[in-house]
Amino acid sequence: MTSSGTDGPGAVRHYLLTPELPASVDTLVVLDTEIGMPPQSWHFLVAELADRGLPCLVRVRPGYAWSPGRGGAPVDGALKPIVANAHRVVAVAHSFAGLLALRSAAGILVAERPADTLVLLDAVTPQMVSEVRQNRMALGNIRRSFGITTFSTALGLGPLSNLIHQPSRWYPPQVQRGYRRFRNDPRNALAAQREFNRVIADDAASAPFHPPAHTVLVHSELGLPNAEGYAAYQQQMARDLGLPESAIVAVAGVAQKRFLTSPSAISGLVETIQHGPAILGGRQ
Numbered sequence: 001m002t003s004s005g006t007d008g009p010g011a012v013r014h015y016l017l018t019p020e021l022p023a024s025v026d027t028l029v030v031l032d033t034e035i036g037m038p039p040q041s042w043h044f045l046v047a048e049l050a051d052r053g054l055p056c057l058v059r060v061r062p063g064y065a066w067s068p069g070r071g072g073a074p075v076d077g078a079l080k081p082i083v084a085n086a087h088r089v090v091a092v093a094h095s096f097a098g099l100l101a102l103r104s105a106a107g108i109l110v111a112e113r114p115a116d117t118l119v120l121l122d123a124v125t126p127q128m129v130s131e132v133r134q135n136r137m138a139l140g141n142i143r144r145s146f147g148i149t150t151f152s153t154a155l156g157l158g159p160l161s162n163l164i165h166q167p168s169r170w171y172p173p174q175v176q177r178g179y180r181r182f183r184n185d186p187r188n189a190l191a192a193q194r195e196f197n198r199v200i201a202d203d204a205a206s207a208p209f210h211p212p213a214h215t216v217l218v219h220s221e222l223g224l225p226n227a228e229g230y231a232a233y234q235q236q237m238a239r240d241l242g243l244p245e246s247a248i249v250a251v252a253g254v255a256q257k258r259f260l261t262s263p264s265a266i267s268g269l270v271e272t273i274q275h276g277p278a279i280l281g282g283r284q
Contacts (some may be wrong), residue, residue, distance in 0.1 A: 012089065013060040014030070014058070015066075016056075017031070019044045021057075025055055025082060028054075028083065029054055030090070031045070031056060031057065032093040032107075033045075035195040038181075038182030040182065043171055045176045048267065048271075052258075052271070054274070058269065061109075061195070084143065089117070090119060090273050092117070092121055093108075094122060094123075094260075095108075102211055108212065115212060117214040117216070121219075121269070122256055129200060142196070146193040149193070150189040215247075217247060218251065218269060219248070220248050234248060
């Protein structure tokens with residue numbers, strides 16, 4: 001794993017997750033992680049991309065403490081010409097990261113190049129944010145959850161959610177260790193809390209800018225509050241973004257919290273990244 005974009009503590013960093021980044025690439029995939037979640041959560045998708053020969057980077061946003069571990073070395077200026085010459089750059093943004101990516105053009109920049117395609121994976125929508133803001137009880141509960149996580153990690157206890165849900169249990173042991181290390185770092189808990197507060201601050205701040213012409217919404221069939229309601233949120237977001245109905249991909253039989261650990265969901269997501277549905281643009 002290698003890194004790029006380390007222009008200071010406030011800079012977005014990019015780490016290579018697949019074995020190598022060739023000097024010339026056709027499709028480069030860039031992963032934007034859910035707030036508060038470790039890059040290790042992409043483990044199964046990265047493995048599938050590597051099997052298909054698709055190089056893949058992960059974005060680490062300002063405030064988060066993460067490094068690729070042993071074997072990582074800075075790419076320095078090598079990434080920029082590779083990205084510039086890539087036929088297609090595909091950004092995949094998960095959950096709240098989708099909303100962050102839509103808030104400004106900088107949200108989908110990779111080495112100064114905008115992504116050709118944006119895949120919003122189980123994205124939190126502006127409508128969801130608006131409804132949570134208007135529900136003081138729900139908003140208070142979410143904020144308390146972030147606050148408890150920040151407080152518990154500062155005390156060295158780790159997020160209480162890890163004890164209840166054990167989200168890392170689906171991953172191999174080595175991945176689990178890195179996953180828990182990230183989640184137990186108080187700097188990451190604080191960064192997640194700050195990101196959530198920025199997104200939820202007001203409706204204007206969470207309103208999307210114009211996304212790439214090639215944008216697709218991929219979502220779990222079994223989302224919250226229920227399958228119909230969750231699909232309706234995604235459909236409304238597509239309409240707000242001016243996307244055709246064909247740009248919505250509902251993954252049948254997959255629960256929202258299990259998408260990144262479901263083999264069938266991962267396989268379908270990679271097919272969407274590679275082949276369609278007729279929305280994957282690029283440079284000729």
